[in-house]
Amino acid sequence: MDLPQLLLVGLVLLLGVLGVLVPGVPGTLLVWAGVLWWAMHERTAPAWSLLVSATALLLVVQVVKWQLPPRRLRGVGVTRRMAVYAGTGAFLGFVLVPVLGAVPGFMGGIYLCERRRLGTHGEAVTSLRAVMRAVGTSVLVELFACLLVTGAWLAVVATTPSPAGT
Incomplete structure (x- = not known):
């Protein structure tokens, strides 16, 4: 598979990971479809x-x-801004501490958003607990799996030698 196609697959995987955070977007399906598209073109073990x-x-x-x-989104005050903070935190955590960093990054993003909104540490922690009870666990499980698949794809692409003819 040539570089432009690899970049397109990477874009589909990235959109899938981001889609996990947006209600109604089939993020997991996009990640799987990206890996399927790549595997159908690569045809290697x-x-x-x-x-x-x-x-x-x-x-x-x-x-x-x-x-x-x-999920009880409205009951705990989950906003789009919070989803962006949580997703950015998970992505940064995943990059800084591969795979395992996604969990504290996700929670750190929610905490930072709530700290900016509410102002005090205690209120932000209380809000973080409420959010994690209501929605965080299911989103985090799905996000972690998609990040894991994306990271594995990156590892396989980086370690697989390209064919001599391309």
């Missing part, structure tokens, strides 16, 4: 292994999400 692993992980995540309590 690592590509197929990643596709099978991503499919299994994302299916398990959907089952786990259904088992978690339902």
